[in-house]
Amino acid sequence: MSVKTKSTYHHGDLRKALLREAPGCIAEQGLDKFTLRGLARDLGVTHGAVYKHFADKRELLVALALSGHKDFAATLRDAALSDQGVEDRIRLVARAYVRWALGNESIYQIMFGPRLNEDGRHPELEEAIEDSFCSVDALFTTQSISKARVRHLSVSLMTQLHGYCDLVRLRRIRVRGAKAAETYLMQSIDPLLRGLCAELDV
Numbered sequence: 618m619s620v621k622t623k624s625t626y627h628h629g630d631l632r633k634a635l636l637r638e639a640p641g642c643i644a645e646q647g648l649d650k651f652t653l654r655g656l657a658r659d660l661g662v663t664h665g666a667v668y669k670h671f672a673d674k675r676e677l678l679v680a681l682a683l684s685g686h687k688d689f690a691a692t693l694r695d696a697a698l699s700d701q702g703v704e705d706r707i708r709l710v711a712r713a714y715v716r717w718a719l720g721n722e723s724i725y726q727i728m729f730g731p732r733l734n735e736d737g738r739h740p741e742l743e744e745a746i747e748d749s750f751c752s753v754d755a756l757f758t759t760q761s762i763s764k765a766r767v768r769h770l771s772v773s774l775m776t777q778l779h780g781y782c783d784l785v786r787l788r789r790i791r792v793r794g795a796k797a798a799e800t801y802l803m804q805s806i807d808p809l810l811r812g813l814c815a816e817l818d819v
Contacts, residue, residue, distance in 0.1 A: 632670040634660060636680060640723035648726060653677065678727050679739050685724040686745035692717050693752035704814055706756055711778055711806055712799050718782040719795050726786075729779060750775065760817045770813055777809050778802075 635656060642659060643651045653674055657664040671677040696709040718725045727733075728749075734742045753771040760767075784790040785798050792798045 631660075631662065631666060635667060635670060635677065636684065639677060639681060640721070643723040643726070648723075648730065675733060679733050679742055681724055682728045682733060682742060683745050685721065685728045686742075686749050689717055689721075689725075689728070690745075690748045690752040693749065694755055697752060697755040703756065703760070703817060704810065707774065707810055707813060708803065708806075710753060710756060710774070711802060714775075714778045715782055715785075715799055715802050716795060718778075719785060719798055722786060725782070757817065762817070766816075770816060774809065774813065777806065781805070 638660060639651075639656055642656055646655065651674070653667050653671065654664045656677075657667045671680070692713050693710055696713040697706055699706055699709055701709070728746075733739060750768070750771055753775055754767050756774075757767040757770050762770075781790070781802055785792060790798075790801070792801055
């Protein structure tokens with residue numbers, strides 16, 4: 618990671634730099650050991666300058682989670698709304714999910730890690746999480762089933778994908794790289810895929 622001097626930053630640049638550099642620091646140090654002071658030190662700025670943009674560590678994590686959910690939801694929605702049959706679209710969403718989660722591991726960990734809005738200070742985060750679920754809902758909304766059933770199927774799919782990503786990330790499932798992770802997923806997801814298609818009668 619390159620170290621920047623204080624003179625590198627102009628008004629408005631530091632916030633972007635903090636959000637850009639934080640995931641790498643979290644990957645190196647772990648989420649628990651990551652601090653704003655450490656991030657300031659890595660960037661060559663005072664911790665006071667950092668606190669002008671983020672009052673505490675949680676505010677920075679919320680900002681990263683919001684940005685992550687926006688990109689994650691768009692990625693899943695593109696796959697879910699592709700011009701293919703539902704079975705192929707489920708496979709596309711599964712691949713897109715795993716590719717994004719493993720390619721943005723630090724941010725994904727923040728997005729689906731310890732709850733950041735426990736005290737209700739950040740309701741926008743709940744909306745962002747819901748948007749990610751709605752992106753998967755798009756797989757099933759064209760079928761003749763209720764909204765409640767659509768969400769049930771989305772949760773079933775996301776639960777398996779999230780569990781798979783965690784097992785790969787924690788090396789409980791050992792694969793050689795992201796491409797191998799996608800390949801193995803496609804093999805292991807077949808039972809769930811058959812169940813989803815049976816529910817949809819396709």
